[in-house]
Amino acid sequence: MAGRTEYYGDPAAPAANSLVPASNLLVQNEDGAILLQRRRDTGQWALPGGKQDIGESAADCAVRECEEETGIKAEITGFLGVYSNPAHVVVYSSNGEARQQFEVVYIGRPVGGAPTINDEADGVLWVRPGDLDDYDIHPSMRQQIGHYLSGQYPYLG
Template identity: 90%
Template sequence: MGGRTEYYGDPAAPAANSLVPASNLLVQDQDGAILLQRRRDTGQWALPGGKQDIGESAADCAVRECAEETGIKAEITGFLGVYSNPAHIVVYSSNGEARQQFEAVYLGRPLGGTPTVNDEADDVRWVLPADLAAYDIHPSMRQQIGDYLSGRYPYLG
């Protein structure tokens, strides 16, 4: 897996050269804990999610990415919003892509599975909202989680 560098509101960020649809799934269990993964490429905690494949709906992408990245099978229960911030650029050193953020974020509940590490996540766990401040979470993910917890959705920004 190539290196990944995120720029967030950084005037030194390179100009975006791609816009790729992606989906995230914010899964909350019966105790109110939120499913997070620690990304191997950045070391930061994040909601499960990723690039949408051709022939796949955004919702199906969110469910697939959740299962692949966390080991948790989930179903969609709602929609948080579309997050598209031109000031959030993700650069991949493997191919020179500079991607502008574009994420459809869904809400979900777990159906089964066990948190499992993999080639994209070196840790997966359920985190109670009261404990989120102790985690290194990228500001874009903090916004998504914060919008959900505050009831500000659907977010269409």
């Protein structure tokens, strides 16, 4: 998998040269635990999500990415927000792309499947909110989870 470096509020970050729509899905189960995946390219825990394909809606993208990255089938139950922080730049070493963050984030619940690792995620877990500090979670993901847990949504930033 290509190398990926995330810059978050870093003045030394390269200038973004692309903006790609992406969708995330914050899935919470009946026990209150949140679905996280550990990204193989950064080693950090994250909500499932990824780049929207031509011909699909942002909501369909969130559901597809969740199942592809975690093995969990989910349905959307709400809208968390739009996260488009120009100070969050993701650089891909394979092609020199420097992507500005742009994520539409939905809220969902599981309807099937089982946590499954794959070529994008080497770990998939249900994490209770009180245990989140035990995991290396990127600040942008912590922001999204924090908005959800505090009820501060929809976020339109």
